Amino acid sequence: MKDLKYLQLLADQFPNIPAVSTEIINLKAILNLPKSTEHFLTDLHGEAEAFKYMLKTASGVIEYKIDQIFSDSLTDTEKRELATLIFYPKSKMKELHARGGIPPEWYKEALDYMVRISQEVSSIYTRSKVRKALPEEFAYIIEELLHIKKGDPNKKDYKDQILTTIIEIDQAENFIISLSELIQSFAVDKLHIIGDIFDRGPAPDVIMNVLKNHHNVDIQWGNHDILWMGAALGQKSLIATALRIALRYGNLEFLEEGYGINMRPLARFAMSNYQKVNSEIFKPKLIERELDQDEINIMTQMHKAIAVIQFKLEGQLIKKRPEFKMNEALYLEKIDYQKGIIVLNGKEYKLTDSDFPTIDPQDPYRLSSWEEEVIEQLRYSFRNNDRLKADIRFLFNNGNMYRKYNGNLLFHGCLPMNEEGSFSAIEVEGKKYSGKNLMDFFDDVIRRSYSNPDSNHNFKDWLWYLWRGELSPLFGKEKMTTFLRYFTEEDKSELYLEKKNPYYQAREKEYICKKILAEFGLNPETGHIINGHTPVAEKKGESPIKGNGRLLVIDGGISAAYHEKTGIAGYTLTYSNTKMRLISHEPFISKKNALHKDSRDTISATDVLRFEKPQKIADTDIGKKLGEDVKYLMQLLTAYQDGIIKEKYPG
Ligand SMILES: O=P(O)(O)OC[C@H]1O[C@](O)(COP(=O)(O)O)[C@@H](O)[C@@H]1O
Numbered sequence: 001m002k003d004l005k006y007l008q009l010l011a012d013q014f015p016n017i018p019a020v021s022t023e024i025i026n027l028k029a030i031l032n033l034p035k036s037t038e039h040f041l042t043d044l045h046g047e048a049e050a051f052k053y054m055l056k057t058a059s060g061v062i063e064y065k066i067d068q069i070f071s072d073s074l075t076d077t078e079k080r081e082l083a084t085l086i087f088y089p090k091s092k093m094k095e096l097h098a099r100g101g102i103p104p105e106w107y108k109e110a111l112d113y114m115v116r117i118s119q120e121v122s123s124i125y126t127r128s129k130v131r132k133a134l135p136e137e138f139a140y141i142i143e144e145l146l147h148i149k150k151g152d153p154n155k156k157d158y159k160d161q162i163l164t165t166i167i168e169i170d171q172a173e174n175f176i177i178s179l180s181e182l183i184q185s186f187a188v189d190k191l192h193i194i195g196d197i198f199d200r201g202p203a204p205d206v207i208m209n210v211l212k213n214h215h216n217v218d219i220q221w222g223n224h225d226i227l228w229m230g231a232a233l234g235q236k237s238l239i240a241t242a243l244r245i246a247l248r249y250g251n252l253e254f255l256e257e258g259y260g261i262n263m264r265p266l267a268r269f270a271m272s273n274y275q276k277v278n279s280e281i282f283k284p285k286l287i288e289r290e291l292d293q294d295e296i297n298i299m300t301q302m303h304k305a306i307a308v309i310q311f312k313l314e315g316q317l318i319k320k321r322p323e324f325k326m327n328e329a330l331y332l333e334k335i336d337y338q339k340g341i342i343v344l345n346g347k348e349y350k351l352t353d354s355d356f357p358t359i360d361p362q363d364p365y366r367l368s369s370w371e372e373e374v375i376e377q378l379r380y381s382f383r384n385n386d387r388l389k390a391d392i393r394f395l396f397n398n399g400n401m402y403r404k405y406n407g408n409l410l411f412h413g414c415l416p417m418n419e420e421g422s423f424s425a426i427e428v429e430g431k432k433y434s435g436k437n438l439m440d441f442f443d444d445v446i447r448r449s450y451s452n453p454d455s456n457h458n459f460k461d462w463l464w465y466l467w468r469g470e471l472s473p474l475f476g477k478e479k480m481t482t483f484l485r486y487f488t489e490e491d492k493s494e495l496y497l498e499k500k501n502p503y504y505q506a507r508e509k510e511y512i513c514k515k516i517l518a519e520f521g522l523n524p525e526t527g528h529i530i531n532g533h534t535p536v537a538e539k540k541g542e543s544p545i546k547g548n549g550r551l552l553v554i555d556g557g558i559s560a561a562y563h564e565k566t567g568i569a570g571y572t573l574t575y576s577n578t579k580m581r582l583i584s585h586e587p588f589i590s591k592k593n594a595l596h597k598d599s600r601d602t603i604s605a606t607d608v609l610r611f612e613k614p615q616k617i618a619d620t621d622i623g624k625k626l627g628e629d630v631k632y633l634m635q636l637l638t639a640y641q642d643g644i645i646k647e648k649y650p651g
């Protein structure tokens, strides 16, 4: 028997017939449990509060459960109250105290409702999985409560007494908090983040903390994540870019307080070199916070200083890596510094700001010695910083360029294509990569950049390419026109155009989506592609559902900076045992607002897919693996029965 060796290894774990039988029975039972719910979010862009809210509410899954369980017994307002108690238990109870205190009956009712919801959301998991998820301090009692059947007359007094005692010994609030957390984590089993955690918004560090503590998350890297991963590894152009974006949106707090990055060297340099700045161009876009004028002035100067450093470093890199084919972005050598113009394709354009005190026109990409010092200090800050290191390690360990999960294909941006619908190829050291191979090539380079950051191969440079290169699946545009958007005038906006990869047209067609699914070895008739990256302008009538339902774009722009463009505040997707549902969200205003709303979130939901027969674990990727395990365990059982392998009993 070819597999005998494997069976003998397996026998160490299941040494006799009772042991192997128990495992077979257990696994076969698990295969028949309902598939648990997956939750897909994307393009979080530092918007920690909105993100946390989507996570807490499981994009409507919890309110939906409340509706199901209490359909007729609670009013809509009571249902919303219960929902907010689950989302924000501490704040809600604090408020009730402030409004005159909480009577014991309130606790009893709240506990009773929450136990019922907990029973419902945990019912699809095995006892052992539920047990492992329970908070240690109350595990035994909660487990008892979860297993009392509704209306069981024999247990009524027993349950009553447990709840009463919890209240009497002053533990009701702790129980409510524990049950809320339990409901939130059971409502969704698997979280997928389709990229772009960083940039534009104020608190990516807070989002990272939440993700690091989540029970089951995977990440498909976005261009803004790669930017930060490269910066944390010390890639200088990416460091400059990360800081430029933070300054553009006026977010220094998370850098300094969250990540402990010392911005003083840049501030000192900027104040002494950039007295004359076109502040219309470089003043921070203040999205969330009020800043005082002095702060704004310093940020404006720092913003320009780091932008110039970025363009110099990028120029050096483009020259060093001709294979990136990025010459078009060599702007600094096209400037006439005397006249204050730039010459592009034979045409002259006036610069919006022509003060370049640190540029030597003869050698425009060379950093001045002070700039050199600043970027080295920043690099030191980025590389020697435990908090950032831990976050980036998490991104490398839990992220991918793409992921295949339960028949679907998840990636942030695009699969680069040519106009005629074939996959584009990138040539590296004589080898060509396209389609799935192109994704795998980049995935490999990214991992090498992390495991070997100081290698002579400079894998890190590829992270910069992934941020803004033409064939980057994370970027998906012909070029990035940042320099031109800063330095040329608005009426020349044809210069600002960032032409999207042909993929974005092609994905409207079903046969292209099917071709991509097949390229990745997925079933084109049943699989879906799930993308983020490009905000869907619902306002203009754009639909997030493409390719006759084969592809979903769920970037509706949680990012406050993009609300105006999209007209909504983001899409999320949930995929349960009965349906795949696309939810469009109203703008998240604040936690305070969410706490006081007495109506439910007005989200519109579209069912993208409904299963005639509810899906079971057997239908999922994990189920398929378990099915394989069962096959081997059955062989082991036969081997014991036939005496091919000897059973062992302890003692
Ligand atoms: O609106 P901003 O912050 O200036 O950023 C614009 C830049 O962001 C990009 O859209 C990339 O970011 P996204 O991945 O969020 O789209 C670039 O193509 C563009 O140059």
Ligand SMILES: [Mn+2]
Binding pocket: 196, 222, 223, 224, 412, 474, 533, 534
């Ligand atoms: Mn993106």
